[in-house]
Every structure is written in structure tokens, then in C-alpha cells.
Amino acid sequence: MRTSFLAGLLVLLSSFAALAQEATSQPSPSEPSAIQALLQEQSALILKSSRKTIAPAIAALADSGLPQAQAVLEAWQAKALWMRKSDGVFFRGEKLEAKRYQLFDFHNDAPVGEFAKSDLKQIKPNSGIRAMIATALVQFQLTDPDPIRRAEALTAIERAPAAALLAPLRASIRSETDPVLKARKSRIEQLLTIAHDPDEARRIATIKTMSDDLGLDVRATLNPLVVTQLQAFEGAVPAVLNIATEITPGEAALSREAAYDLLVAAKLAPALVTRDDIRATLAAHIEGGKVGGVPIAQLNTDAARTRAYTALVEADLAPALVGETQITAHLAKHSFAEVYQEPSAAITEAAEAALEAISARVAMGQSLDLTLDALSLASIYFLAAIGLAITFGVMGVINMAHGEFIMMGAYTGYVVQQVIPNHTVSILVAVPLAFAVTFAAGVAMERLVIRWLYNRPLETLLATFGISIALQQLAKNIFGTQARPLTAPGWLDGAWVINDVVSISYIRIAIFALALIFLGVFLFIMRRTRLGLETRAVTQNRAMAGSMGINPERVNMLTFGLGSGIAGIAGVAIGLFAKVTSELGSDYIVQSFMTVVVGGVGNIWGTLAGATMIGFFQKGVEWLNPSNTLAAQTYMIIFIIVFIQFRPRGIIALKGRAAGD
Structure with a gap:
């Protein structure tokens, strides 16, 4: 009896404790939940919905660590995020009927009532903001229990790889249970490491690891690391930059005209004044039938127009003409160089070495692929x-x-x-x-x-x-x-x-x-x-x-x-x-006769040799001129005509009646 009483008392106390814990976990009506407080902090940016300014609000939600952040982002992306005008509180909304919506609290997804559309403001993100939200959602989807959602997250990363996704992707690899998704995550993590990891040594090590990989995604990741841009500098080229090569104007790589145009684009030199510019300027400053003191009737030669334009320059009414002397002086005061977009010289060196190794392997692979294609065509012939x-x-x-x-x-x-x-x-x-x-x-x-x-x-x-x-x-x-x-x-x-x-x-x-x-x-x-x-x-x-x-x-x-x-x-x-x-047969009758004649009439080994020769020759010509298959067949016929002139009985000549015929 006493034992039963004590057991019942313990159950009662446990129930009270659970209720007390639930009560303390729920915010009071007057106190907003943590997720709602965060939304209120970012309210101004959310309501503005500008792609240029929304990034901090999305980042705050994604990095908050709150369990409700994913639901908020998903509702926002689906245009299901609503704000109650009376108090500015945000909810998830579902349409019930015409102009009425059911709102749900983000804290516990509990319904809070029905409201008219006039009492609410819908947050409608544009396509750019939805894309940014999708990127932020990736870190949640990487650990989603549904493998389909995890695969979709990896596809999203492949389409828009970003440095912010490297850390959550790397963290999700260890807990991944699907071997296919785990291998895919590891590969994408390596690619993101090459492109965005702040650790230079780790990037170089990963580049060397993937230098024998022929995947297009690897080459697409390495290529930006060796991209250069021609830049002009006042004085000497800064030593802190990752310079590919310095260029002297007037060489084949950079003409004087192109070098000066680069200075003009960088606002390091005045723009050249063209003939059209002179004509337009003169037309804009006609006064009393004259321009710069020169009568309009006399402006029919380049010398007269130049004299009038010079007068406008002296009167500060037009920009000065730039002659060869000024161009030479400006070019002498500036330096030109191809600069890597990647600031680290060690990384560009590793990327170039990897691309060179990959290019060699690709060339070998293409040769093998061409050989297989030629053998396939030869077997058909x-x-x-x-x-x-x-x-x-x-x-x-x-x-x-x-x-x-x-x-x-x-x-x-x-x-x-x-x-x-x-x-x-x-x-x-x-x-x-x-x-x-x-x-x-x-x-x-x-x-x-x-x-x-x-x-x-x-x-x-x-x-x-x-x-x-x-x-x-x-x-x-x-x-x-x-x-x-x-x-x-x-x-x-x-x-x-x-x-x-x-x-x-x-x-x-x-x-x-x-x-x-x-x-x-x-x-x-x-x-x-x-x-x-x-x-x-x-x-x-x-x-x-x-x-x-x-x-x-x-x-x-x-x-x-x-x-x-x-x-x-x-x-x-x-x-x-x-x-x-x-017409199927007519497509092969000519090649069949050529195969037999080139190989040697009546000899099976000759037919095999002829088919192999024609198959390799045609594929070789198609490789040299892939856009014109008709040219390949034309060259093949010419080749066979020339070949028969030297070996009229074919590669393997047959003895006996057929040879005599």
C-alpha cells in the first residue's frame, strides 16, 4: 500500500515537472520567441525586399542556429511569409478562401487564427532574393533526413558554388550514410576547397590530389585560377600583385593604340579626340557664322577644322588634342602587365601544373577515344x-x-x-x-x-x-x-x-x-x-x-x-x-565496294585491312574537320583513288582467277 502511494506520488511530481518545463519553454504572450525577435531585428530589411540590401537578413537567419530558421526561410522563399500590420509580427500564412488567411506561429507552428488579407502584408521576394534564400537553405538541406533533399542540395551547390557553403558541406560529410551521396559530397568539397578555402596549403594539396582527374568540373574549377587580366599601372608594377608577365607597349602582345586605350579606360590618360568628335564640337559652338573665329564656309579642310578646334581649346571650350608626343609620354609613365585574378602565386603555379597534366591526359584520352570510334566504324564497314x-x-x-x-x-x-x-x-x-x-x-x-x-x-x-x-x-x-x-x-x-x-x-x-x-x-x-x-x-x-x-x-x-x-x-x-x-543499303554500298577494293578482292584479311584503313582515315579527317562530314567522305574517295594507283590489287593481293580478272 505504501509502495503504491509512493509510486503514484512520483508520477504526479513527474507530470508537474514536465508541465513546468513546457511552460518555461514557451514564450509568454508578451514576450516574443527567439525566432520572432530575430525577425523583428531584421524587419526593415525584410520589408524593403531589395536584393542589394537583403543579404544580412538572410545571413542572420541562416547563421542563427535556431531550429525554426529553416521553416522561416522556406516560407519566405515560397512567398508564404506574412506580417500582421497591427503589431508587425511575422507568421507563415495559408490561404483559406477569398481574401482570408490562416496564420501559424514560427515558434511551434501552432495556428494563431484567421485574418483578412487587408490586415496582413505579404512578403514577396523577387527571383534574385529567392535564389539567395535557396543558397542559404542548402546548409539545412545537407543534413535533411530525406536523401532526395540532400541530393537536391548538392545539385544547388554545383550550380552556384559559394565560399559560405564550404563549411556546412564539409561538416555534413562525416554524418552522411548514403555512400553515393557521400562520394558526391567529398568531390564537391574538394572543388570548393580549391576555389574558396582560406587555407592556401590545403588548396594546393587538393589541387595536386585532383591533377589526375579528367572531369570537366575539375577543369572548370582550375581555369579561373589561371585567368589573367591586362592592367595598367602608374609607375612600376606593384610587387604585391601576382604577375603573369609584364608587357611593353608596341610588342605583338600589346600595340601602342591598345595600350593607350587601356590607359583611357582606367582614367589614367585623356581620351583621344577623333574627327567625329571635332566635327560635333565645332557644330556645337557656332556663333555668328563662325567657330573659333573661323568662318563656317572655310571649314571644308582638316587644317581649317583643326585651327578652329584649337581656338576652342584655348578658350577652354573643348578638350585638348592628344598627339603622338603626348601618347608616348603617357605610355612611358605607365607599366602594363597581365595579372592573375588569383592573388596567390603558389596557387596559380599549382593550378597551371595541374591543368598541364590534365591536358596531357586529355590528349591521350582523345586519341584513345578516336581510336575506339575508328575501330567501331571499321567494324561496321x-x-x-x-x-x-x-x-x-x-x-x-x-x-x-x-x-x-x-x-x-x-x-x-x-x-x-x-x-x-x-x-x-x-x-x-x-x-x-x-x-x-x-x-x-x-x-x-x-x-x-x-x-x-x-x-x-x-x-x-x-x-x-x-x-x-x-x-x-x-x-x-x-x-x-x-x-x-x-x-x-x-x-x-x-x-x-x-x-x-x-x-x-x-x-x-x-x-x-x-x-x-x-x-x-x-x-x-x-x-x-x-x-x-x-x-x-x-x-x-x-x-x-x-x-x-x-x-x-x-x-x-x-x-x-x-x-x-x-x-x-x-x-x-x-x-x-x-x-x-x-535507302539504308545505298548508304553502305559505296563504302562496301571501297573496302573490298582497297583491301584486296576476294581476301577476308584484305577486307578487314581495308575496313580498318577506311575507318581510321575517315575518323581522322572528321577529327581535323569536325563540322563537315561530307568533306571527310570526299577526302576518303580521293585517298582511295590515289591509293589504288600505287596498289591496284589492294592491300593484300589475291592469287588465282580473281587476281587474273
Whole structure:
């Protein structure tokens, strides 16, 4: 019984203590809260709402350490800050109905009642003030429990890095629990340290740490540290300045005219009086038909106008003329120098060394990136030309419809994707199906047309050219003239990013791998299968192969079908990144023929070498003249014409019938 009484007494005393503490924490009605007192101190600046004078008020709130400061700034930024006219107290307001608002106390966010709009004054910050408030809010958002808010704060710092944000950002890194945000905070902290940290040694150490980073943000942070400005000084250049170089007027870097203009801009020398200035001054001082004692009728020569102007100068009615003697004297009394905007010489030296190291790495990265692009283009040309290399090399047929087999393969992939929506499965189905479709089309073309035109190259060229036009028109009739999408699987989206300079898309990597697979398959067919043995025999000596029991016509048919089928698979691959239209094949037929001819007719290694040479040459020309891709193709054709003059059989010449042809 006694124990229960004591327990109840303790509970009662605890309740009284809690109530007493709550009462002491709440300000009395006559006593403003700490946040309200701060708002009253800054009331004049807040009500004025001028971007030029508001900074101290925002800084006072942000640096106050009061828990309500964030709510005040957020309400202010959202135009929800209101002042009650009767007593000048600030509240957060929410609109209820027409011209009535519910006010909330900033101390505890408790409602204080409804008021008419006529009793209140809304604080409406302009866009400039809202931007300043957003910067001040960043320090609160860096430790916000919501990771999205913390990420938004980091984005705000990246957009507007300021020295005031360095300390709160640095303080928030240790407590950051998200590893991605922590790494991002650390990087931004390093960039702010380079730009704004007052500790020179720390800035230099951070610059050296990031000197191997190729990020654009690093270069954007370092570049302002090495920016110079041409300045003029009366007498010698001050030794306290961080001087990049001193310049003598009259040198290539600074002409006498530019140097004197700089003196005039700095108000260290009188401005030059131009002819227009003289005419305007004379026109403004006409009295009694004369100017400076010279009749107006006589002011038709430079000498007369100069005499009249000199009279005005002597009468203190115009500024004096500045001649070469005066210009020389002024230039002799002044010094000129390129001055770093960064006052510390040690920091500019470290920044220049870091930028030089980064530039070297960027150059290496660009070379690697250009090489990857060239290899990617070479793999595309190789895929497009490998089928043509088979038909042209073995049969000697100039197949102008080869590009249309590429187009047929691309359209086959599109049709498959309409039936099978899963992009990965559809591509796996489209590759063998495209081979089958174009293989059949090639066999049909060889049986119906090509077999009757052997050893008649001109007729073959015209016939296949007509077939290509017919196939293009057929594609337009079936699929229309609009481009059709051939979508790559999701796992081929994006790119392999090595650094900020070097990257290559996954589709290009896949095409490069496919080209290597085709190379291996072709070598296997030609060296390990009966068809390959017969094909090589027909290629080297058609008559002898026929006498050994090989049917050359059957070999030609299967070989033509094989080349057409490979072109169809190439069409599926090319369609993943190119527009699938009826003209798709015509975009690659010229490059395919050039690849085969340059590499060596009928030789797979020659085709690979030709594709590599053309790909690297075209990318090299595009790098030298990136704004004109047509020029790159023009130079490439000229290069190939010159190359063929010296090596008419290509890089790797083929022996046998094809070489004789």
C-alpha cells in the first residue's frame, strides 16, 4: 500500500515537472520567441525586399542556429511569409478562401487564427532574393533526413558554388550514410576547397590530389585560377600583385593604340579626340557664322577644322588634342602587365601544373577515344562488306544490289520485333531469320539473273543496279517511306564510360564483337568445311576445279547465297543504330565496294585491312574537320583513288582467277 502511494506520488511530481518545463519553454504572450525577435531585428530589411540590401537578413537567419530558421526561410522563399500590420509580427500564412488567411506561429507552428488579407502584408521576394534564400537553405538541406533533399542540395551547390557553403558541406560529410551521396559530397568539397578555402596549403594539396582527374568540373574549377587580366599601372608594377608577365607597349602582345586605350579606360590618360568628335564640337559652338573665329564656309579642310578646334581649346571650350608626343609620354609613365585574378602565386603555379597534366591526359584520352570510334566504324564497314567480299572475290560479280540485302535484313529484324515484343529474344530470332531470308533472296537472284551474265561485267552491273532500285521500291510499297524503329535490347543501352573523355556505346561494342565472330565463322567455313574447300578451289582455278568433280555453278550459287545471308545479318546489326529505311543499303554500298577494293578482292584479311584503313582515315579527317562530314567522305574517295594507283590489287593481293580478272 505504501509502495503504491509512493509510486503514484512520483508520477504526479513527474507530470508537474514536465508541465513546468513546457511552460518555461514557451514564450509568454508578451514576450516574443527567439525566432520572432530575430525577425523583428531584421524587419526593415525584410520589408524593403531589395536584393542589394537583403543579404544580412538572410545571413542572420541562416547563421542563427535556431531550429525554426529553416521553416522561416522556406516560407519566405515560397512567398508564404506574412506580417500582421497591427503589431508587425511575422507568421507563415495559408490561404483559406477569398481574401482570408490562416496564420501559424514560427515558434511551434501552432495556428494563431484567421485574418483578412487587408490586415496582413505579404512578403514577396523577387527571383534574385529567392535564389539567395535557396543558397542559404542548402546548409539545412545537407543534413535533411530525406536523401532526395540532400541530393537536391548538392545539385544547388554545383550550380552556384559559394565560399559560405564550404563549411556546412564539409561538416555534413562525416554524418552522411548514403555512400553515393557521400562520394558526391567529398568531390564537391574538394572543388570548393580549391576555389574558396582560406587555407592556401590545403588548396594546393587538393589541387595536386585532383591533377589526375579528367572531369570537366575539375577543369572548370582550375581555369579561373589561371585567368589573367591586362592592367595598367602608374609607375612600376606593384610587387604585391601576382604577375603573369609584364608587357611593353608596341610588342605583338600589346600595340601602342591598345595600350593607350587601356590607359583611357582606367582614367589614367585623356581620351583621344577623333574627327567625329571635332566635327560635333565645332557644330556645337557656332556663333555668328563662325567657330573659333573661323568662318563656317572655310571649314571644308582638316587644317581649317583643326585651327578652329584649337581656338576652342584655348578658350577652354573643348578638350585638348592628344598627339603622338603626348601618347608616348603617357605610355612611358605607365607599366602594363597581365595579372592573375588569383592573388596567390603558389596557387596559380599549382593550378597551371595541374591543368598541364590534365591536358596531357586529355590528349591521350582523345586519341584513345578516336581510336575506339575508328575501330567501331571499321567494324561496321567490315560487316557491310564481308558478304560482298565473298561474292565479288569468288564470282567476280559486281553486285550493286548488295546494299539492298543489308536493307532486307534490317526490315526482317523490324518485322520480328512486331511479333516478338521482347527485344532480346527478337534480336536472337531476327539474326538467323535475316540470314535465311537474304540467303534465299541471294540464291534466287543468282539462279534467275546472275547465272546468265557471267563474264559480262557491264551487263551484270546494270542488271544488279536495276534489281537494287526494284527492291528499294518494293520496300517503300510494303513499309512506307518513314523510318522504322529497330530497338536494341535494354542491356545494350548506354555506353561504357572509361572517363570524362573516353566512352563508347554498348551497341558499337556489340557490333565490334559481331564483326570478330563473323571473321571467325568465315575462316572456319573457308578452311574447315567442304564448301570452303570448293570455294577456294574455284577461286584459284575454275577450270581445274571443274575437272576435279566440283560443280562451279553450285559453288557460285551457295557462295552468292552465303554472301547475301551475311549481308542480312549485317543489316540487323546496322539497323540497331541507323534508321531503317528503303535507302539504308545505298548508304553502305559505296563504302562496301571501297573496302573490298582497297583491301584486296576476294581476301577476308584484305577486307578487314581495308575496313580498318577506311575507318581510321575517315575518323581522322572528321577529327581535323569536325563540322563537315561530307568533306571527310570526299577526302576518303580521293585517298582511295590515289591509293589504288600505287596498289591496284589492294592491300593484300589475291592469287588465282580473281587476281587474273
